[in-house]
Amino acid sequence: MGLGLLAISVLNGLSFGSILFILASGFTVIGGTMGIINLAHGAMYMLGAYVGWTVVTHGGNFLLAILLGGIAVGLVGSAIERGILSHMHQQVLPQLMATIGIVYIMENITLWIWGPHAKLVGPPAILATSVGIGDMNFPSYRFALIIIGILIAGGLWFLQERTRVGAICRAGMDDRQMVRALGINYSLICSCIFALGASMAGLAGFIGAPVVGAFTTMSWPMLLLAFVIIIIGGMGSILGALVGALAIGLVDAFGIVFFPELAMFMIYLVVIITLLIRPTGFLGRKID
């Protein structure tokens, strides 16, 4: 294995891992704080990609598209949480069925609005270049993805570990009743957290669009990847999501290089090993 291929593989793993981290961070925050396994998270990713694509194709700039994609999905998430999921508190099966239904509804609405054809998004002009590594080019946008991932990870870690809201969330993960007993409106906190988590999916959708595009059937594959990351990193932990996402990105990249015939199974092998060694994930918290 040449140095060029090694470098490209590491960068591929980190850049795709960054997209996965942004996606999974919202999933883990919602799951950890509220105990909701939001199966519509992948559909929210898809929606963010389509909203961002619409902004860009109507003359909006890339940053605005990311922002509006995140806000739009956050609003949709709020509506889903307030309108549906808040009525299913601690009812896991109804929550799962409801969010599965939401996936199909969102996919079909997307199909009606944007049509069946895949949408491609180019990177912003300033990042539409590439850097030569070995006998290949590496797109500059992928470098940016790694930096965006680090910034978002830092921001979310700070929010979770160093702010009062974060402290409430962490306390709620351990003992929800105690938090309520302290006079904190935990339902309101949960609603905000759900909106934030949905926004992260929307942000990831458009940030990832220049790499993977947008299409109507991407909900389930993205959700599956988010699940894998949470199993490895543990539910409720931002750091766990980061570790899980980067692990999956790198295992996938190097798995394809070294064991192409097993590429389909590599990440699931990691999942199985994780479940055998540490069923709650390497950095997971026990959820109330």
Added chain:
Amino acid sequence: VIVAVLVGLLIGCAPKPAEEEVPIKIGLLTDYTGTNSTAGTPEIRGARHVLDDYGWEVAGRRILLIDEDSAYDSTITLDKARKLVEQDKVDVIIGPISTTATEGLTEYLKPSGIPNIAIMEHNEALRGRTIMPNGTDQAVGGIAAVYCYDKLGFRTATVIGVEWLFVQLYVEGFEQIFEAKGGTILQTTFTPWTLDFSSYLATLNKEADFVFFMFQPMMTASFIKQYREYGLTMPLWIGDMGGMEPLLPQLGDLGVGLLGQLHYNLYADTELNKKFVSTFKAKYGVDPDTFAADTYSSILLFLKAVEATGGDTTPAKLRDAFGKLTMVGPKGTCEMRPDYTGVPDRYMARVVKQDGEYIYTVDMMLKGLPVEELLELELK
């Protein structure tokens, strides 16, 4: 006794009530949802268009069209097929486009003998069972090999595609014919359903004369985009270019130079095609794509067979007719063989930028011969 005899005579001699007309029922399995949802709308439009052309009547019998969403899923396909056969009592099933789903459907239809006419090509193993006017997956890959070797002068190939049955069959046909001609396959990679091709691109053999690739339509555009972004320059041959038209403006310059083959040439300068395109566009406001033209042609084949049998839709009689027909339509000429496999026109094309628009142009038309005949074919 006398009364009974008289009553019997009266009943026997009474004029029979006019036989209630039994319409011909066509079942269409299309994909309004799922990973090939790009096909659904054009397919139903193509189906209705051909029936409009016939006035929804053939051989003096009315035609009913019953469409169902098979969602590009084998289980759903079988559920919908059961509904079409057992409840709706259809005379024929058109589609679906999934090769995997069609294999299951063929087994289900075996006892009843109800014909299934493919919209797209399918596995060689279905020859003699499924009616395949577009030929087989292996033949589609094979004709690409003949053209790439003989006409484009390619001698080495890197092959990459998604690990789905129809792609594996395309690749099988391509590699068989390419190597039989003396070409060398440097690398074959099948990927899982993936969104990020970067690691596959990093390990792609870059010494080949060209890359033969085939993915599910929604993955195709991402693959081409990432291939170009990673600075790879080998010519790209896509297994099937049909349905790519809406993606070409999005790909822009990244798509220019893309090589591939088409079932249907939108720009074919024949009277039948010009009429088809103009009436279709007048009705639906868009050009027909490969899914529309393929569905139009598959139902046209059925209508021709019903005409040949004089309106008799008995499966055995229809099958007999299918094996002898030569159909001329918007896609060109399709000669059906006794094993119900067609030899259609195939168009070797490339993507160009013309007057600011990204379109494909057809370099050559070839006959989509079965694999065994492709082994003998040499283009001058």
